Amino acid sequence: MITQVSDSLYSQLIKTYGGNLPSAEPRSLDEIRKQAFERFKSTGFPTVKNEDWKYTNVQPLISQHYELDAEPSLVAVDLDGANIPQLDAYRVVLVDGKYHAGLSDTVDMPGLSIMPIDQAFERLCFAKYFAEFADKTDNPFVTLNTALFTAGLFIEVGKNTQLSKPIHVIYVSNARQPVFNQVRNLYVISTFAEAEIVESFVTDPQAARSLNNQVTEIVVREGAKFQHYYLQTAASQGSYLNHTEVYQEKHSLYNNYNCTFPGPAFVRNNINVRLGDSEVESHLYGVTLTADNQFVDNHTIVDHIHPHCESYEWYKNITQDTSTAVFNGKIFVRPDAQKTNAFQQNNNMLIGEKSAVYTKPQLEIFADDVKCSHGCTIGQFDNEALFYLRARGISEAQARVLLVHAFAFDVTSRFANTVVREYVEHLVEEGL
Numbered sequence: 026m027i028t029q030v031s032d033s034l035y036s037q038l039i040k041t042y043g044g045n046l047p048s049a050e051p052r053s054l055d056e057i058r059k060q061a062f063e064r065f066k067s068t069g070f071p072t073v074k075n076e077d078w079k080y081t082n083v084q085p086l087i088s089q090h091y092e093l094d095a096e097p098s099l100v101a102v103d104l105d106g107a108n109i110p111q112l113d114a115y116r117v118v119l120v121d122g123k124y125h126a127g128l129s130d131t132v133d134m135p136g137l138s139i140m141p142i143d144q145a146f147e148r149l150c151f152a153k154y155f156a157e158f159a160d161k162t163d164n165p166f167v168t169l170n171t172a173l174f175t176a177g178l179f180i181e182v183g184k185n186t187q188l189s190k191p192i193h194v195i196y197v198s199n200a201r202q203p204v205f206n207q208v209r210n211l212y213v214i215s216t217f218a219e220a221e222i223v224e225s226f227v228t229d230p231q232a233a234r235s236l237n238n239q240v241t242e243i244v245v246r247e248g249a250k251f252q253h254y255y256l257q258t259a260a261s262q263g264s265y266l267n268h269t270e271v272y273q274e275k276h277s278l279y280n281n282y283n284c285t286f287p288g289p290a291f292v293r294n295n296i297n298v299r300l301g302d303s304e305v306e307s308h309l310y311g312v313t314l315t316a317d318n319q320f321v322d323n324h325t326i327v328d329h330i331h332p333h334c335e336s337y338e339w340y341k342n343i344t345q346d347t348s349t350a351v352f353n354g355k356i357f358v359r360p361d362a363q364k365t366n367a368f369q370q371n372n373n374m375l376i377g378e379k380s381a382v383y384t385k386p387q388l389e390i391f392a393d394d395v396k397c398s399h400g401c402t403i404g405q406f407d408n409e410a411l412f413y414l415r416a417r418g419i420s421e422a423q424a425r426v427l428l429v430h431a432f433a434f435d436v437t438s439r440f441a442n443t444v445v446r447e448y449v450e451h452l453v454e455e456g457l
Contacts, residue, residue, distance in 0.1 A: 034070075117192060292321045
């Protein structure tokens, strides 16, 4: 049981919604919402007494007042912060969580469906997969999202469909009053399909404070391949709670590239990957560069359920000023998951003398014929290497950039999309 300590947002949600959940929806979805809302009411928001939230205090966020289900601002939307030079992609824009047709590309490609999630309620795969995996976790923000989401995105890539270019999903915080957004996404990559989705988070310069609770469920079906990027470049008035739940079928491949840069005051990313059959492969890569008083927490779970599967995870954190980074990675190898190959590594560089890193790589192995490893390193800036570069005529600022690039290279070199990789390397240089 998670003790509820806030009388602000929790009470506001209970009083505002109570039993008045969204209507005009399929009866099955209505029942899912009601059950989720009851679970949330019984648990409330997490506190630091919960092990998974030990270093992540959400109390300052939930003790404030927000507008609930606010309409998107009618003022012009600034998308410059989301522009990725030379990236040729289908653009999809959500403003304060709601799909914006005027800013999005019209996609007319056989085998590809992109629509607001409330238009997908009657689709067969929505009924089959919605809340099937994410709601089996014990994350209170997931149950709250399931109960009260009002917007989001549905993407289905049809059988044997190979997208000719990526889908660039842009989330813009644009509201002129403090808002609490709850966004729900469902991505289904059908059998033997191939897709690439790049998700960017940005803030309009005039936007007010926002708390964004987002849940994304992903199903990668048999033989499918999915490249998935998160680029967090929002401004300091934004706080983000992102939960990504991935389920993979036989012979599928899922790659996640998770990048956070100076800007948003608070970021919590949960990425859970369930390897639901044999011969499945997953890769999780992360680069976090923090500054000022920023807080970024990455929690990952890779669950090996069946034999002959492989997972590879590598996260790197660079902290500046008085910022804080958290990494908590857990790999499960279930009793039937023989012949598993699992790797996990977390490396950390503390540039700011008052910055902090909390890291907890974990392995729980219940099978005996496996190859698994995990580890972490924490160190400060290498002054000897800095002196070596400066002695050869390189300025101190450029030398620092080169050393940080070299530190992050193990991860960025694995990005499948060259354009995105170059953009991320540019953001690292800007962030320093």
